[in-house]
Amino acid sequence: MKKKGVGMSCVLHPTGNKGAGDPSQAAIQLKPDGTFTLVTGAVDLGQGSSTILRQFAADELGVPIENITVNNSAGNAAPVTMGSFASRVTLIDPHAVKLAAEDLKAQICKWAAAQFGVNPDDVTFADNKVAVKNDPAKSLTMAEVGAGVFNSPALMIGTGAWYPAPFTAHDPETGAMPSVGAVSFGACYLELEVDTETGVVDILKLVQAWEVGKAVNPLMCKMQIGGGLSIGLGYALSEECWPHAPSMDFVPEVLGDYFIPTFADYPLENERAVAEVPHPMGVKGAKGFSEGSSTAPIPAIIAALHDALGVWITEIPVTPEVILRALGARG
Amino acid sequence: MKDVGYFAPSEIGETLKLLADYGAQATVLAGGTDLVPKINCYELKPENLLYIGRLGLDYIKEKDGKLVLGAATSTAQIAANELVQKKATALAQAAYRSGGAATKTIATVGGNVANASPGADLACALLAMDAEIALASVRGTRSVAIKDFFTGRGETVRRPDELLLEIHIPIPKGKTVFWKLGRRKAKTLSVANTSVHLLMDGKKCVEARIALGAMAPTLLRCTQAEALIKGQTLDITAAEECAARAVADSAPIDDQRASAWYRKKAGQALVVCALAQAADINN
Numbered sequence: 135m136k137k138k139g140v141g142m143s144c145v146l147h148p149t150g151n152k153g154a155g156d157p158s159q160a161a162i163q164l165k166p167d168g169t170f171t172l173v174t175g176a177v178d179l180g181q182g183s184s185t186i187l188r189q190f191a192a193d194e195l196g197v198p199i200e201n202i203t204v205n206n207s208a209g210n211a212a213p214v215t216m217g218s219f220a221s222r223v224t225l226i227d228p229h230a231v232k233l234a235a236e237d238l239k240a241q242i243c244k245w246a247a248a249q250f251g252v253n254p255d256d257v258t259f260a261d262n263k264v265a266v267k268n269d270p271a272k273s274l275t276m277a278e279v280g281a282g283v284f285n286s287p288a289l290m291i292g293t294g295a296w297y298p299a300p301f302t303a304h305d306p307e308t309g310a311m312p313s314v315g316a317v318s319f320g321a322c323y324l325e326l327e328v329d330t331e332t333g334v335v336d337i338l339k340l341v342q343a344w345e346v347g348k349a350v351n352p353l354m355c356k357m358q359i360g361g362g363l364s365i366g367l368g369y370a371l372s373e374e375c376w377p378h379a380p381s382m383d384f385v386p387e388v389l390g391d392y393f394i395p396t397f398a399d400y401p402l403e404n405e406r407a408v409a410e411v412p413h414p415m416g417v418k419g420a421k422g423f424s425e426g427s428s429t430a431p432i433p434a435i436i437a438a439l440h441d442a443l444g445v446w447i448t449e450i451p452v453t454p455e456v457i458l459r460a461l462g463a464r465g
Numbered sequence: 466m467k468d469v470g471y472f473a474p475s476e477i478g479e480t481l482k483l484l485a486d487y488g489a490q491a492t493v494l495a496g497g498t499d500l501v502p503k504i505n506c507y508e509l510k511p512e513n514l515l516y517i518g519r520l521g522l523d524y525i526k527e528k529d530g531k532l533v534l535g536a537a538t539s540t541a542q543i544a545a546n547e548l549v550q551k552k553a554t555a556l557a558q559a560a561y562r563s564g565g566a567a568t569k570t571i572a573t574v575g576g577n578v579a580n581a582s583p584g585a586d587l588a589c590a591l592l593a594m595d596a597e598i599a600l601a602s603v604r605g606t607r608s609v610a611i612k613d614f615f616t617g618r619g620e621t622v623r624r625p626d627e628l629l630l631e632i633h634i635p636i637p638k639g640k641t642v643f644w645k646l647g648r649r650k651a652k653t654l655s656v657a658n659t660s661v662h663l664l665m666d667g668k669k670c671v672e673a674r675i676a677l678g679a680m681a682p683t684l685l686r687c688t689q690a691e692a693l694i695k696g697q698t699l700d701i702t703a704a705e706e707c708a709a710r711a712v713a714d715s716a717p718i719d720d721q722r723a724s725a726w727y728r729k730k731a732g733q734a735l736v737v738c739a740l741a742q743a744a745d746i747n748n
Binding site: 329331333372386388390391393394395396398399453455458 | 502506565646648649650651652653654656719720721722723724726727730731733734735737
């Protein structure tokens with residue numbers, strides 16, 4: 135018999151470190167054609183951190199995003215950041231990028247001021263060009279600046295480094311978590327159908343929403359929620375990491391025995407939503423969240439199974455076998 | 466590691482001669498989706514590989530009331546073939562659900578049968594259709610009913626010098642269905658599978674064949690369960706009794722995918738679903 139259930143969950147996800155120290159460095163170099171290379175130690179492992187940092191660099195420099203190239207594979211030569219973990223890149227690394235952009239802008243304005251014969255304070259840097267404040271006819275495009283710098287004894291690399299406020303302990307009285315940089319909040323609602331004879335679960339509809347501070351790239355936020363769901367579904371329903379019935383002989387040894395979800399396991403209807411409450415620690419209010427989207431579906435699935443079957447299941451993954459055993463124990 | 470001999474003949478005669486010469490020292494390679502993982506995991510160390518993908522054995526045709534499948538016909542071809550979809554529906558369903566696109570593109574129906582996995586999806590459907598396996602050797606050809614073909618896990622009556630050449634399916638008179646349970650909804654081996662052929666006269670079952678997979682060392686034909694419903698009115702109660710009988714004869718094992726306990730429970734539910742669908746029973 136197929137039974138339907140609905141479930142909801144509210145979760146939080148800490149993003150960025152303080153206690154462990156979370157240094158961040160970045161460098162932006164002006165190239166001879168007037169475009170820029172942003173060098174960062176933040177590794178893009180598919181989550182899109184290069185795009186996010188490129189957006190921040192373009193924004194701070196006031197140049198088209200196409201004019202920024204990201205190099206995140208410079209190895210030894212790269213400025214250091216702590217890495218791509220703890221959903222930290224969007225919260226922490228834009229600070230270093232912003233400072234590097236400001237440094238580079240000051241260097242370019244100083245160089246341009248000498249060309250114009252004015253004070254650096256009288257040079258504006260906007261719309262991908264430099265100009266004299268009270269005499270806008272006197273201007274140089276960034277391509278002209280790049281070429282000019284290249285043909286003079288100058289190398290322009292703006293650098294930035296940032297380190298968040300030091301660690302203070304978790305406060306059990308208030309629940310404040312100052313040891314982490316920021317906290318993001320997520321919620322999940324879902325409807326499922328479970329077959330009481332085979333234990334097979336079908337997620338029919340799933341909505342997941344996250345409060346992300348500032349959606350620096352709204353499309354990527356939604357894609358990340360989708361990716362997190364994929365991990366969460368496996369975590370909740372199929373990915374077995376330790377031995378189960380009946381013995382150690384059946385620990386998965388090859389990927390063929392380790393069941394990550396496929397598209398066919400995805401909900402038929404899948405909505406993703408993003409809410410913005412600017413975070414005081416982030417540049418423009420941005421913070422990380424994405425890893426949290428793998429956790430929210432799990433308690434919602436457990437709650438929906440309880441709604442459908444009347445039993446609380448207290449282990450994951452909830453394989454079809456776990457469901458049948460739980461129903462059997464209830465009698 | 467020693468070198469492995471590799472032969473890729475383009476003629477059947479030459480292939481049979483190689484099999485006659487090498488016998489058990491030759492391992493037949495078609496799509497390789499079962500064989501190559503075994504080699505990679507050192508479960509199997511073949512002396513010689515004999516590739517049969519160049520023999521033109523990929524065809525599906527209708528002849529004398531039978532569907533004839535060349536052994537090297539890919540599961541993707543079978544899943545997409547209109548003749549199979551229409552006349553041997555369960556086989557098309559089994560092929561469709563047998564794996565992901567990459568696997569189905571190279572996996573072959575002959576390999577699915579010859580590998581003799583107890584949970585083979587296509588072989589399960591073929592068992593419910595009473596298919597015949599055509600084996601060829603330099604000594605001639607012979608035909609074996611699929612219910613007599615499997616002798617154990619990975620073991621068949623194929624002799625070392627024989628090539629599985631074709632599969633002949635008497636076009637089913639009734640409705641055929643295939644159901645499987647995996648650990649996820651696609652790209653999954655069967656935790657349990659079943660295929661049912663039912664010829665109905667109204668609510669009465671005239672002819673029944675039930676195959677059950679991943680529930681014993683070989684695929685099972687559930688003849689005692691079939692006898693329960695043959696000539697009888699088939700309602701949901703009868704279907705449930707029949708399914709219980711089918712599973713009672715099984716002897717599944719515990720493995721990475723599920724326990725024997727689960728297989729028995731879920732396998733029974735699966736047979737009920739298949740019977741209900743094949744007989745158009747609404748609960």
